[in-house]
Amino acid sequence: MIAQDSIEALKARLDIVDVVGSYVELKKAGGNYKAPCPFHDEKSPSFVVSPQKQIYHCFGCGAGGDSVKFVMEYEKLNYPEALEKLADSYNFTLSYTDNKNNKPRSQVMDALNEWYKNLLNQKREALAYIQERGIYESSVEKFGIGYAPDSNATINYVKSQMFTMNEAVEMGVIGYDGGRNFARFIERITFPIRSANGSLVGFGGRTITGHQAKYVNSPETPFFNKSRLLYAYHLAKQSLHKKGEIIITEGYLDVIMLHQAGFDNAVATLGTALTVEHLPLLRKGEPKVVMAYDGDKAGRAAALKASKLLSASGFRGGVVVFEGGLDPADMVKDGRVEELANMFRSPKSFIEFVLDELLSLYDLRDPKAKESCMGEGVAYLKTLSPLLQEEYRTYLASRLGGLGVSPSLVKLTSNDNSQQNRPLVQNNSHKDMWELSLIKTVLEKPHFINQILDVLDPSLLLFHSREFSLAIAGKSDSPELMAIMVDESITGLKDEDSLNAELITFLTRYYERELRKVNLAQNISFEEKAFYIRKFRGKIGKLKRGELVGFND
CATH class of the missing domain: 3.90.980.10 (DNA primase, catalytic core, N-terminal domain)
Structure with a gap:
């Protein structure tokens, strides 16, 4: 069994952005990060990671938790397995209550x-x-x-x-x-x-x-996933951050020889094509990406797939294809280092490479093949930003134009605007920002709970009484409270004076509403009505003088 103090020491080292970002491509959104949720199918991102709170939360499916919970859910591991995987990733040695297990997993x-x-x-x-x-x-x-x-x-x-x-x-x-x-x-x-x-x-x-x-x-294990690893990344990462560029090759020997020749920002995929799971690692430092692939049929197909993925994901860079059966390792061995450097300095951009490769796959003398090629090219361009779509629409048209195709036929308009400009949170229920602000204050400053409960009961909240009850009960891992914690539009109260002022305002309005209800009530006796009128007027008077009054007073 893993010792509790060892677990706490490991958790203190974890950074939620680093952990989640090694699995999911995160993008900055204010003080948080967001991405499409990895736990359910969605197009508009509703998955938020909060570096301040060290939690993640999906506003779509409600998934949420800390770094350990994320690894458990994503990798389908139990709690000890997730801890051991994280410990291995962070070079941390866990301690066990039984001494026979007190050794590094690796x-x-x-x-x-x-x-x-x-x-x-x-x-x-x-x-x-x-x-x-x-x-x-x-x-x-x-x-x-x-x-x-x-x-x-x-x-x-x-x-x-x-x-x-x-x-x-x-x-x-x-x-x-x-x-x-x-x-x-x-x-x-x-x-x-x-x-x-x-x-x-x-x-x-x-x-x-x-x-x-x-x-x-190696086979897939909880520690080895070739679709998320790049060979020699640990050796290349300092250089790639300094140079602002990463070179991705197809083999171990290519990487070793490139490093030997001074290209120490080179890495390799592990016998697999570049996948979407590699993107979080490539995103770190926002380097320019140069794909260095063999010119044979398999190499070009892999380069095409990678270029589509990288360009659609907004990466800068391009492709260098090695013809004549050569590869980077051969060129280094033959002393053609300067030639290599020139090739890496001027790769063909991802978008041009994709479009040129698509054109090469069709017999463009055949009108039907030409139509299919244009359709595939347009479908690819629609994966890019609007600006790039327009820019490369002209490029595609020019390449097809000499073959009897008018640029006006390359149409990129789409009637599907359902995902454009959609807000991060889709919620038809009413959100009362004052109540949510009070709940966030409880979550961030739990020492205020008793002071709040002296004057306020959860039943007084019209829209978020359930969330308030969860907050005062310390259920901070509930999906509802995680959503509040990562929502930057909700701000907690800064100090006790601010809290008192807001409570006075809220309670004044509440008792004024209650007073109006009593005055209009026809189903209670005159004596009972008079009692409540005096009671509510007394509370309102004290509140207007700046004095908080107890709920049960």
């Missing part, structure tokens, strides 16, 4: 990585391959390159270090199938894969003995 990974690195120097075939590819010893050290032997040797090493097979399976270095364990990496050069914070979360492996799969990666 300890088995770290031990294997050191062993792999030592084995590399003993394997001539692996060293020969590395030298053949032009990799320096300094790069071997920088990237922690190693060598994984046969399966039995790896399993025996894990046992010799007193790790259990369950630990090794959980971290993805050992597999289990058909009643037996086996090593995930067999006779391969190994490339340790780390999270953005530098924690070892997985491995990539390149065969040197002719295995069917040239490259393999």
Whole structure:
């Protein structure tokens, strides 16, 4: 069981924007951040993250909580698993009430990585391959390159270090199938894969003995998700922030050789296309993005998909395609570093690349194919901002215009304005800002609760009595209260004087309404009416003199 003081120490390190932002692409909105909710389907963003409150809340589906709750919901983990994942991401060592568990979760990974690195120097075939590819010893050290032997040797090493097979399976270095364990990496050069914070979360492996799969990666685990990781990001992040640019390649060797040549802002996807899950990581620092992809059919298809995604998401940058079977690693090895630098300085913009690729996919001598091409081009342009749509409408028209297409035919108008200028919060129920301000004051300054309850009962609130009752009961994790906490249009009262003045005003109006009701009432006796008239007039008199009166007085 994880020790409570260890949990609290971990939570103190967490930043809700950093945690949520590693899963969801957040955009600044005043003092908060917002995004489409990851927990339900929506087009207009109603998901808000508050750095001040360290919580998130969706005004659409009501989901909300802190950093740990988000990881639990997003990753479908239980509470201890979410804590352990966050601890691993933040290089934090949790303490357990049972001493046998008091060790870092990645300890088995770290031990294997050191062993792999030592084995590399003993394997001539692996060293020969590395030298053949032009990799320096300094790069071997920088990237922690190693060598994984046969399966039995790896399993025996894990046992010799007193790790259990369950630990090794959980971290993805050992597999289990058909009643037996086996090593995930067999006779391969190994490339340790780390999270953005530098924690070892997985491995990539390149065969040197002719295995069917040239490259393999660790399997998906709670700690390793290849769709959210970029190889060597932890090494590149300082440089990419300084240069304002990130180079994304397709392989480990491309990254290693580019770093070796001074392009230390290079990273790579992990055997997968760029996905929307990569965007939060790429958004950090708002760098220009240069995609450096192979010129073969698979490389161009991957570059097309990535360019559509990045341009629609508002990223700056473009694409560099390597023709003739070359790749960045080959060019560095051949000494063509200046040529590479020129290519990276002038990539083809994402939008132009997409439109040119779409044009190349159709036989434009065929009128029907030409029509289909224009339709696909227009559909893509509609994913961009209005300004870019208009700018590149002309570009698309010019490329098709020489083939008998008038620019006026490239129409971008849409009748669907349902999502334009829609407010963040869709709520048809009445919102009383005074009552909400009082509730926010209770949430932010709970020491005022007794003072408020002396003069005010939840039943006096006309619109938000439920939320007020939850607030005074300390139910701050309820969706209703989270919505109030992250709503920047609601401001709490600053101090006791402001609170007293607002309470006097509210109560004066309340008792004046009650007095009018009594005067108009016909179903009570004269004596009872006279009693309430004196009572309410007395309260109103005191309030107008600046004196708060008790609710039960």
